[in-house]
Amino acid sequence: MAERARRRVVRHDEEMLVIGLGRFGGHLALELVALGHEVLGVDVDTDTVQQFAPLLTKVIAADATRPEVLRQIGATEFNHVVVGIGDVEASILTTAELVALGVRDVWAKAVTDSHKRILEKVGASHVVLPEHEMGRRIAHQVTGKIVDYIELGEGFALVETRVPRELWGRTLGESQVRARYGVTVVFVKPRGERFTYANPDSVLDQDCLVLVAGDVAAVEGFAELT
Template identity: 55%
Template structure:
C-alpha cells in the first residue's frame, strides 16, 4: 500500500499499517517528514505527489490501494487524488477537511473519503450527551452503538422483547458481566447491566440508548 502525505494523519496510518504487517510506501514532498518515518516504514520517498511522472518512477501505479493523507493543501490533495485515479488504482482513500472538499475528492476519483476531525467530533458528541459508550456511523443515517441494556429488556429473550419491531433496532452482540461479547440470537436473554452492540438508523439507536 502507498500512503501519500506523511503529516500527522498519514504518518499515524502508515505506521499502524506497518505494525499490522502491511508493507507501506510513504511519500511526501517534505524531506523532513520522510526522514522521520524512514526507519519505521518499508519504503519512504521524497517526491512532488502532484506530478504523475514522479509517482510513476516510484512504482505507485502498481499498487492496488492508496491513501491520500494530504489535508491542508487542498490543491495538492485534489491533484494527487486525480493522478492516482488516472493510474487506475482500484482502491483510493482520501482525507478531507470538509464535506465540500470530500465531494471534490470523490469527483476526481477517490473511492472512500475520510473526515477525521468531523467523524471524531460527531462520535464524541454522541458519547458526552447520552448513555452511549461508543458510536460508529456507517452512512448518513445508519450507525452502531455500544450501550448498557435498558431495564425494559432485562430478564427477557430478544424474541420476547421484540426489540426490532418496538424500537427499530437490531441487537447484534451481548456482553454479560465478566464475559466476552457474543453474537446475539433470538434466544439470548438480556441481563441487567449487560453491554449491547446495537445497529440501526441513527435516530433509532440514539433513542434506544436513552432508554432507562
C-alpha cells in the same frame, strides 16, 4: 512512534502506499505497519521523510502531484493508496492523477465538506474527514475485511466483519466461536435485516455481518478468516 510502529498484531501480505505523512497520514501509516503491512510512505518534505524512514518499510521524498512521479514509484502496483495530503490543491491533483493512472482503491483525506465533494467527483473511492474519523480506525478498514472497528480501551475492540466461510450455515451454538477464536459475537445482521442480539440459535449465513468483541489481536485474527 517507534514503539507503536514495531507492534505486530496479524501478518498481512498486501503492500500499502501512503502519500502525505502529516498527522493523519503519518499515524495511519504507522498503524498499517503495526498491522503487519508493508508501507511505502511519500512526502514532499525531506525532514518528514527522515523522521519516518526508520518506522516504515520505505519512505520517499517526492511531489506526488506529478503523474511521472507516481509512475516512477509504482503507484499502480498497489491495491490500496491513501492520500493524506493536507494542502487542498495538492490533495485533489494527486487523487485525480491516481484515478487517471487506473488505481482502483484510492482513500483520500478531506479537510472540509467542499473538499470532500471535489475528491469524490474526481474519483476517490473513499473520502474521510479526520475530524470525524480517526486514522487508526480507518487503518483497520482499508483491506475490506473489517467493515467497522471501534477500540473501547487498551487492547479491547469491537469489530464489524463478515462470517468466515468455515462457519457458514452453522448456528452460533454449533460454531463455538468463543472457545475456538477467543471472541464473543454480540450482534448478528442477516442480509437485508437489522442487527439483532446474538444467541445460541443465531444462524451464521454467508451474507451475515457480525459484531464481535474481544482482545484486539483476537478480533483482528477472526476478521482475517474472512
